[in-house]
């Protein structure tokens with residue numbers, strides 16, 4: 001079965017990934033991926049914001065390393081993007097980043113739901129224990145909806161990242177999903193199917209089958225990503241992600257070139 005493009009991969013510049021872009025590209029060629037996209041964690045206005053992203057001064061080096069991979073594997077289409085943290089108030093910074101380079105796409109992700117708390121950070125797991133899961137999921141999806149509304153992004157990353165550590169609410173979350181998807185549809189933003197969830201406690205692709213089905217019904221397009229933080233993770237479980245998408249009725253996904261979309265069958 002032909003794999004889809006892998007649009008979510010990281011490099012060592014983010015300080016928690018291994019394998020240079022050339023090594024990830026070699027793996028993509030080995031797997032026969034039709035296209036590989038890099039989307040490393042964006043720099044922040046202040047380099048001391050946290051310790052899991054490139055510094056602002058490293059943006060050029062990031063681009064250079066991806067271009068080096070392009071030169072090494074000219075037959076593999078390689079796209080350059082960023083995974084950008086959406087935080088209310090950072091819109092101008094994100095616009096500035098968007099203008100720094102002719103990116104192929106920007107993935108908007110929510111990791112922080114309040115000042116200083118990234119809900120997926122294992123070193124901050126204790127924060128979950130002080131909070132009601134439904135409140136966290138509500139705050140998370142509110143920010144995700146704002147990210148979709150912002151028109152800053154082409155794709156929304158790992159749309160139910162809040163399930164990572166299995167703090168599931170008892171309440172029905174489908175109204176939260178519906179608001180997010182309505183915003184995504186209205187603003188023409190795609191949603192990614194991200195297989196990293198299979199490698200976490202939740203043992204499930206981001207987002208869940210319910211959300212993928214609702215996205216199909218809402219007319220929200222999709223992309224695929226492994227969220228690779230090492231060469232061996234490139235393309236990982238994308239077959240399962242395709243099966244999830246097909247089960248929800250999808251047979252097309254998006255590719256991006258300089259932020260212009262193309263629809264491709266998978």
Ligand SMILES: [Zn+2]
Nearest residue numbers: 010016041229
């Ligand atoms: Zn990461």
Ligand SMILES: [Zn+2]
Nearest residue numbers: 083109157158
């Ligand atoms: Zn992420």
